[in-house]
Amino acid sequence: MSWQLFGASAIGASHIAGDLPCQDAHAYRRTESGFVGVVCDGAGSAAYSDIGARLVCAQVVDVLADAITPPETLTAEVARDRVAWALAGARNRLARRAVAESHALKDYACTVVGAWMGAHGGWLFHIGDGLGVARLASGDTVSAPENGEYANETFFLTGRDWTTHLRMTPVESGCESVLLMSDGAMGFVMDKGGRQVYAPFFDPVARFLRSSDETPGNEALQATLADARTHGITGDDKTLLIALAPPA
Template sequence: MTAVQNTWRVFGASVTGKAHLDKDIACQDAHAHAVVGGVLLAIVCDGAGSARLSEQGAQFVAAQTVQALAGRLEQGATVQDLQDGALAATLAQIRAALDDIARAADATLDDYAATVVGAVMGADTGFFFHLGDGLAVAQLGDGGELISLPANGEYANETYFLSGERWREQLRLLAIPQAASGIVLMSDGCMPFAMSKNNGGLYAPFMDAVQGYLRTVDSVGLGNAALASTLADPRTHQITGDDKTLLLALRA
């Protein structure tokens, strides 16, 4: 592994929320990441609670999106190429593959419904890609934060999924125009305690402690275990019953 590929340390955990623990339902969140030539690829997917195979959908979309984008970068694509259309084309291919899986399983594409919130971040510029709820934050070099906010539908608890017929018009890209010291992706289950009021920024009392620890931990494995333990703390059950996923990429 080259030195440039070590510019990011990436930590992530997906844990089952109380509502699913009580009903013995598996976590329907998933996350994945890769670093290719110094470019960070990261994604969090949240399976729809109403979709019977959403756990599989979230896992498939997360893993396949990162794998496909990594392949494009390895073949010479740039961050700008991905932003200019290759990202949307990749999601279209993954959606088609998921449709094939659904047909083979005598299911529908909606059975695998999942949201998407992800980041592509190079040395100096990048972008968020976002479909549905969840949230993304870029911690910028000047100390500011760039936030990609959740998108919800017309009704309470309604959001958008890759399986939806209008997914292309609901897909949002947000340019990150400068270097970032950190990228934070989360499912909506983390937002009540990881974000400040009205999602105006990261909630410093929680996030500063988490990131401070992760910057000093000896291994990514230990960091992931500590992050999972933090998210699974029963005290979070008083705040949210939802599954919780948090992915943090820290520039080394």
Template sequence: MWNIVGASVVGTSHSATGAPCQDFCAHRHVLIDGKSVVILALADGAGSAAHSDEGAAAAVEATLDALAILVADGEELGESAAFYVLDLAQARVRALADERSLSPRQFACTLLFAVISNDANMFVQVGDGAWAVKSHGRYHPATWPNRGEFANETYFITSPNWRTGFQFYSHPLSVDAVAGFTDGIQAVALRYADNAVHEPFIDPLVKVVAASGDSPSLQRPLVAFLSTESLNERTDDDKTLLIAARRKVHLLEWPTLTKAEMP
């Protein structure tokens, strides 16, 4: 049983100029033959593209649709499955651009998605942001922010060179929790010096999600957290954080009977 919560919050530089939030995230929790499978996706629309907020939303929705079908059909999770999903996400964005007679570049976005079931998982990314995986109590960066040569350049699923920015990872052990985030969060969530996940940031948040008995109610607190001053001081970009954690099982506490009470 998984708890999942995610939110995208507009950055202060965007709210100053009236630009919309160009990040988007969504998830599905599906049951296949009685086993739960978690499907997660997030995207960051390019600041320089006029309709990238719509591009990000379309790419995420198409990704979830494609992954749900893939999982329902029992397809193996692997690189070819990842390319199939990306192909559909790109096609959806292109179709959106065609409908409006605009260039797909106007809908440019990064894309991150993940599938986690009991016996398999995959983490896929084109562009920056990252996936952090918690397995057996330890954190691993499943992917890493993918940049071009310059700090303000990345790869978008709509770019001709998107394959250069493609990352695929499958964790060999069972996964307890995952966190996916866009570039607005990466400088506080990752440690660049040794390419590690900054556990003191991620883990307390993951624990909140794991301990919750009612994860949908965490949505609003997550939005409030992502809007706090202490985060805004460190980034003025849009911020997305999507966390999925196995729910901690609270064993019911039965009253213990003293010997005298026993029948």
């Protein structure tokens, strides 16, 4: 059996009020022994960050999913190099588009949080805010947001120092589920400290998705993220990607 993969992005109330597009994006793909998933959050101040987020998600997922070597067999240095190579390719594609459209590269700014998983573990990779978490029987392995000097400041793939801010987190064998999310979803998916998944939200969602096919599961997740009750928690766009491991 293969991993069950689900994902949704919902526009935030502040974006609706400001007549802005949803600037979050996500993509995922199964591999022979695991999956690759990526969530990108476009910078609110960047004019074409929605385009940047979609392009980066799609390209990074495709490049890593085509890799032959299982990710869990790679050393930390090699895994980081391969993720950086995939990210650099997406960044270069953004740069070419910016030149062709007479835009600046920073107009496509987005954060990145992703998972590259095989049958016996893998890696979380991360630039900027948002959050990734791998759930194991021993507890949650969390890739936390990285903010700048101020709480609303973060780092983007389009920044000159993006490689400095690329963080890799190993995931051990026995992972039961992986969650990737933009910062807009963190307020109800994670506990108040952001250190572990908020079980009253996730457990019923996971039970439903376990018994669901991909399309209805994605539709249900989309409806959950778009629920008006989330507007009291955040006005931001919300993206959540959930990967459920096959039964042991």
